[in-house]
Amino acid sequence: MDKTSPQDVLLTAAECAARTGISVRTLRVYEANGLLSPVRSQKNWRLYSSGDIARLNEILSLKQLGLSLSAIAEILEGRMTDVGRLLDIQKTILTARQEQAERGLRLVAQLQSKNLAGEGLSMGDLLDLAKETKMNEAADEYAWKRYDQARPRTEIEPDRENLQACAGEYRFEDGIAIRITSTGKALRGELLGQPEFDLFAEAPDRFFLKVTPAQFTFSRDAEGAVEGLVLHQGGFEMKAERCAEGVFATAKAKLEDRIRNKTPFAGGEQKLRRLIGEHREGKPDYVEMTPVLKSLVEEQLPVVVKELERLGQMRSVEFRGVGVDGFDIYIVEFENGRMEWGLSQCPDETLNGLFMRPVP
DNA sequence: CTTCTGACA
DNA sequence: TGTCAGTA
Numbered sequence: 001m002d003k004t005s006p007q008d009v010l011l012t013a014a015e016c017a018a019r020t021g022i023s024v025r026t027l028r029v030y031e032a033n034g035l036l037s038p039v040r041s042q043k044n045w046r047l048y049s050s051g052d053i054a055r056l057n058e059i060l061s062l063k064q065l066g067l068s069l070s071a072i073a074e075i076l077e078g079r080m081t082d083v084g085r086l087l088d089i090q091k092t093i094l095t096a097r098q099e100q101a102e103r104g105l106r107l108v109a110q111l112q113s114k115n116l117a118g119e120g121l122s123m124g125d126l127l128d129l130a131k132e133t134k135m136n137e138a139a140d141e142y143a144w145k146r147y148d149q150a151r152p153r154t155e156i157e158p159d160r161e162n163l164q165a166c167a168g169e170y171r172f173e174d175g176i177a178i179r180i181t182s183t184g185k186a187l188r189g190e191l192l193g194q195p196e197f198d199l200f201a202e203a204p205d206r207f208f209l210k211v212t213p214a215q216f217t218f219s220r221d222a223e224g225a226v227e228g229l230v231l232h233q234g235g236f237e238m239k240a241e242r243c244a245e246g247v248f249a250t251a252k253a254k255l256e257d258r259i260r261n262k263t264p265f266a267g268g269e270q271k272l273r274r275l276i277g278e279h280r281e282g283k284p285d286y287v288e289m290t291p292v293l294k295s296l297v298e299e300q301l302p303v304v305v306k307e308l309e310r311l312g313q314m315r316s317v318e319f320r321g322v323g324v325d326g327f328d329i330y331i332v333e334f335e336n337g338r339m340e341w342g343l344s345q346c347p348d349e350t351l352n353g354l355f356m357r358p359v360p
Numbered sequence: 361c362t363t364c365t366g367a368c369a
Numbered sequence: 370t371g372t373c374a375g376t377a
Contacts, residue, residue: 013363024363025370043377045363 010039010047020056027056033069035059035076054152057213061150146235150213158201163187165226166205166218169248170240172231174290175347178240179248180216180229189216192251193326193344236292251347255326262321264328265345269317272330272343275354280308290352297354304356312336327353 013024016038027046030036036056038046048056055076062072111125163182171177179190180199187199187207199207199216205226208215214233221227228241257263265271278284282305286294312335320329320340327342337358344353 023370025372028365029370043363 010049011053013038013046013048016046016048016053016056020053020060022060030056030059030069034073035069057150058152061146064146145232145237149215149232149235153200153202153208153215155200156202158186159204160184162204166207166229168226169243169245170229171243171247172238172240172346174350174352176352177243177248177251178229178231190248192248192255193324234292234295236295238292255322258326259322259324262319264319264322265343265349268328268343268345269319269330271351272328272332272341273314273317275343276308276314276332276341279304288350289354290346290350293352293354307339307356307358308334310336311339325353327355331359 011019013027017024017027027036027048031038031046036048036052036059038048038052041047058076059072062075063069067075107128114120114125163184163186166187167180167182169177169179177192181188181190186201188196189199189209190196197209197211200210202208202215205218205220206215207218212233214231217230217232218226219228219230226242228239231238231240275284279301282301284297284301286297289297315333315335318331318333320331323329323342325344327344330341330343332339332341340357340359342353342355343351346352
């Protein structure tokens with residue numbers, strides 16, 4: 001079922017695990033449940049093809065929706081049409097919601113009787129109730145988006161005129177510019193500081209990337225002119241509006257200047273020192289971060305906190321230069337070692353990138 | 361040094 | 370799902 005062409009890159013179990021953020025053990029479990037079937041090397045090592053990775057992404061998305069491994073196996077293996085698959089997933093989501101509503105109702109009944117008995121309700125009771133009634137909708141929606149963004153897609157023949165209409169420059173709400181060009185047969189996209197990528201059509205105004213699970217939808221105004229786009233990635237949807245030609249080139253030139261002249265973001269070092277301090281406390285300030293970065297930071301926080309604990313007091317912070325991707329690179333010395341930190345920010349100064357790694 | 365299987369928590 | 374033993 002999985003395509004494995006000769007030139008396909010094959011990942012070992014550990015590499016695959018690292019890339020997808022799950023453990024080798026988990027990969028084995030999925031395989032045992034018939035969800036994955038990587039090829040084996042002569043040494044009997046598992047080798048994961050890009051097809052396996054795609055399938056794994058789909059499995060992980062379905063799992064986020066709360067489906068059991070056996071349910072996922074059924075969906076993936078049965079010759080379920082797309083419609084059948086969607087109905088199945090919707091059913092799972094709605095069932096979960098129903099169960100949650102029932103839990104909420106039980107809680108309400110409990111609190112009502114407590115109230116009637118004149119016992120008075122505590123703040124904790126009310127908070128429980130609020131949590132039970134409100135919380136999960138956002139989580140469901142996020143899980144659904146992640147699934148929809150990660151599912152396999154089918155390419156269609158793009159319409160020439162449509163490609164031309166989509167081409168142009170756009171700016172996201174945080175000020176980041178993106179350039180879309182038409183080759184006549186397909187679209188290419190370029191985000192500042194990142195390699196260009198191809199966009200494949202799956203619908204007239206909807207395109208997807210093959211290198212990573214992400215899609216673009218283009219929107220039109222009343223006259224039918226393309227006025228904006230939405231980037232769907234990582235469970236998020238980021239809107240951008242068409243902007244003047246040349247904005248991208250200007251931003252690119254500015255980045256190249258920063259790289260050449262080793263110019264850090266204004267106030268970058270102070271910001272970094274503050275961030276490291278906050279990470280040490282396990283309480284980063286998310287206010288000045290884009291939503292995407294926030295979720296990334298939240299995800300890696302436990303690991304970072306542990307690492308900072310090991311490293312001890314911060315000794316010094318030294319700016320090294322600007323990377324090709326626009327990240328300011330700093331070397332941070334600690335009592336027990338050193339780390340490299342990188343940060344990048346949008347034109348409006350919100351933080352949109354942060355990475356850290358230990359260096360020898 | 362890494363992966364594999366199987367077992368147990 | 371983490372971890373351990375005993376191998377290949």
